Amino acid sequence: MRPFLFLGALLAVSVAAAQTAPAARPSFEGQIIYQVMPDRFHDGDPANNAGVDRANPHAWHGGDLAGLGQKLPYVQKLGATALWLTPVYRQQTANSFDTSAYHGYWPADFRDVDPHFGTLADFRAFTAQARGAGLRVVLDQVINHYGYEAPAVKTHPEWFTPKAQCGASPDKDVDCPLSGLPDLNQRRADVQGALLGNADFWRAQGVDAFRYDAIKHVPADFLKTLLDRDRTAGTWTLGEWFDADSGTVAEWQQAGFDSLFLFSLQRAMKNALLGGGGLSSVRGVLERQGELPRPGEVALFLDNHDVPRFAQGSLFEDEGQARTRAGLRALMTLRGVPVVYQGTEIAQRGGPDPDNRRDMRFEAAWTPAEKAVFEAARAAIAARKASPALSRGTQTLLNVPERLGDDLLLLTREGGGQRVLAAWNNSTKRQTYSLKLSALGLKASAQAVTASLYAGQNAKLSVSGGYLHVSLDGKDAAAFALQ
Numbered sequence: 001m002r003p004f005l006f007l008g009a010l011l012a013v014s015v016a017a018a019q020t021a022p023a024a025r026p027s028f029e030g031q032i033i034y035q036v037m038p039d040r041f042h043d044g045d046p047a048n049n050a051g052v053d054r055a056n057p058h059a060w061h062g063g064d065l066a067g068l069g070q071k072l073p074y075v076q077k078l079g080a081t082a083l084w085l086t087p088v089y090r091q092q093t094a095n096s097f098d099t100s101a102y103h104g105y106w107p108a109d110f111r112d113v114d115p116h117f118g119t120l121a122d123f124r125a126f127t128a129q130a131r132g133a134g135l136r137v138v139l140d141q142v143i144n145h146y147g148y149e150a151p152a153v154k155t156h157p158e159w160f161t162p163k164a165q166c167g168a169s170p171d172k173d174v175d176c177p178l179s180g181l182p183d184l185n186q187r188r189a190d191v192q193g194a195l196l197g198n199a200d201f202w203r204a205q206g207v208d209a210f211r212y213d214a215i216k217h218v219p220a221d222f223l224k225t226l227l228d229r230d231r232t233a234g235t236w237t238l239g240e241w242f243d244a245d246s247g248t249v250a251e252w253q254q255a256g257f258d259s260l261f262l263f264s265l266q267r268a269m270k271n272a273l274l275g276g277g278g279l280s281s282v283r284g285v286l287e288r289q290g291e292l293p294r295p296g297e298v299a300l301f302l303d304n305h306d307v308p309r310f311a312q313g314s315l316f317e318d319e320g321q322a323r324t325r326a327g328l329r330a331l332m333t334l335r336g337v338p339v340v341y342q343g344t345e346i347a348q349r350g351g352p353d354p355d356n357r358r359d360m361r362f363e364a365a366w367t368p369a370e371k372a373v374f375e376a377a378r379a380a381i382a383a384r385k386a387s388p389a390l391s392r393g394t395q396t397l398l399n400v401p402e403r404l405g406d407d408l409l410l411l412t413r414e415g416g417g418q419r420v421l422a423a424w425n426n427s428t429k430r431q432t433y434s435l436k437l438s439a440l441g442l443k444a445s446a447q448a449v450t451a452s453l454y455a456g457q458n459a460k461l462s463v464s465g466g467y468l469h470v471s472l473d474g475k476d477a478a479a480f481a482l483q
């Protein structure tokens with residue numbers, strides 16, 4: 001019973017805090033997040049490159065906070081408005097499984113910055129610099145485990161879930177080690193206090209939001225306590241429940257998270273745009289939008305550091321580039337918060353970890369084809385930001401004829417006095433679709449030939465004689481302003 005008594009005491013404290021400071025819910029609707037793995041982004045300070053070996057994908061590669069600061073103009077050029085950094089904590093120094101802790105998920109000290117990245121003062125300077133550049137900072141928070149070789153495992157064995165608890169638990173996801181990692185026992189008051197203190201600590205360094213790692217493996221009661229406190233402090237929260245579908249996102253938005261990653265959409269988009277699948281499965285995911293308490297905040301992504309790259313799986317490089325371009329254009333038509341992983345804007349390839357964490361390459365090293373993908377991403381992001389309907393509007397799926405369901409997806413976004421029609425063409429060939437407005441469930445007045453809101457794209461729409469006509473390249477997505 002003891003742990004529950006302590007939990008009750010903490011809940012009482014957080015409720016009292018909430019009553020004295022009724023803050024507005026923080027929102028990321030309208031934001032575009034750029035995900036950075038600092039070790040693999042840009043090396044701005046060779047002096048901190050202890051043990052760096054760029055030829056070894058399992059070793060530290062030298063990227064750091066100084067490098068990230070130097071590349072803020074690049075992130076602004078792409079058009080992102082927020083940066084998610086994978087963890088920057090001080091890491092275990094030893095390797096595990098012949099792999100260094102370059103990825104940040106093997107913490108040894110939750111309240112310090114790893115010397116490979118810089119110092120705590122460097123981190124504070126970075127958040128101030130990002131704020132000055134108009135970029136919000138989302139920091140990865142690990143709350144489930146320490147690194148395998150963290151000193152705490154030996155100095156504080158009582159902080160970790162006992163083996164017997166794992167054996168007896170009905171919830172193995174929570175009480176058993178994730179990949180064998182030393183599992184924090186959040187049923188203990190001291191562990192809870194430390195983790196709540198960690199969140200306060202990083203907030204004080206100028207962080208706007210937390211991306212909480214591996215929430216499937218953390219007790220729900222504790223998560224709610226943590227989220228209450230974040231809400232009171234005005235910190236936006238994004239949970240990572242690996243493989244979450246709309247039902248899981250809905251459940252956790254209800255429970256207190258502002259956002260979760262919609263893994264089911266990622267899988268469906270990759271399968272349709274890159275694999276041999278159809279758009280029906282994408283539609284199936286989008287049809288569940290109504291289940292989400294806050295559909296404008298759900299995190300939408302094509303890939304991240306835990307799944308193979310979006311471009312991976314195409315036989316030819318140019319095909320992977322064309323389809324990544326289509327995926328980015330499609331992503332920017334959807335309601336939610338797009339998250340772009342470093343390198344996806346140039347269709348970087350890579351299989352499972354660590355191949356999906358290849359070093360970022362910048363303009364001077366790009367091929368003309370990579371530059372073209374970047375320019376398409378930049379144009380789509382710019383169009384989304386300029387359009388109140390695309391960035392914050394409601395989303396309605398149109399009824400396309402069943403025979404076209406795997407090749408064509410149509411939806412409208414509406415908001416701020418504007419209406420936008422988005423069209424995805426999953427056929428491999430350029431298509432012109434002519435569809436009866438009444439069958440689509442779309443009300444629209446006659447409209448002369450209109451170009452896509454995305455600059456540099458060969459796509460057009462018109463409305464005449466009760467029909468909608470949309471023309472776009474094979475494997476492409478476009479957005480049009482409806483009159």
Ligand SMILES: [Ca+2]
Pocket residue numbers: 043044045046047048049062063064116
């Ligand atoms: Ca460095």
Ligand SMILES: [Ca+2]
Pocket residue numbers: 144173174175176183184217218219
């Ligand atoms: Ca756990």
